[in-house]
Amino acid sequence: EPEVTQTPSHQVTQMGQEVILRCVPISNHLYFYWYRQILGQKVEFLVSFYNNEISEKSEIFDDQFSVERPDGSNFTLKIRSTKLEDSAMYFCASSEQTGPPHFGNGTRLTVT
């Protein structure tokens, strides 16, 4: 069964540094998403991406964040000038036009 893959599984970075989280969505899916889950809390929507542009974003997704689909397969989340509170699990997901999001296994980001 096709799946969403995310790399790396764990990323440790120093406060103030930039990180790029990578995702390969399911190939025939049209919509791509990033979600965040701070340890012990709920999963929160960050951004959705369709037709090479952001279709919707949450209040969390401020200027510190950006997304890109640099080629036909990868979908990336860039976090600039990381803060301690950015430490979380970041999930990539993809979906067809209708239907549930299929989640990757997540990238655990630790900011020290």
Place this chain on the structure above:
Amino acid sequence: AQTVTQSQPEMSVQEAETVTLSCTYDTSESDYYLFWYKQPPSRQMILVIRQEAYKQQNATENRFSVNFQKAAKSFSLKISDSQLGDAAMYFCAYSPFNTNAGKSTFGDGTTLTVKP
């Protein structure tokens, strides 16, 4: 804005018994999806079951079934014959029906403990 409420932060069940996890939601839409996801300690997000709001029949997947009450905006998950591997955090989620259907709103989660 849509909201999803899971009123049970923690639940426990004896192995082989049945447990029901509660979820309520608020929306002004008539068509939408509802999902239950399982998150084990590995923190993967595993889709357990889905329900389309236009379908009156409750969804079933093996030992997992839902009680979908559209008028009451209630969507509970029943786990029958509970197994040790069912122990996890369970999240209820709402998604719009049309475009951007993967943009989900999640509840706070219910931690399920299965006792041997």
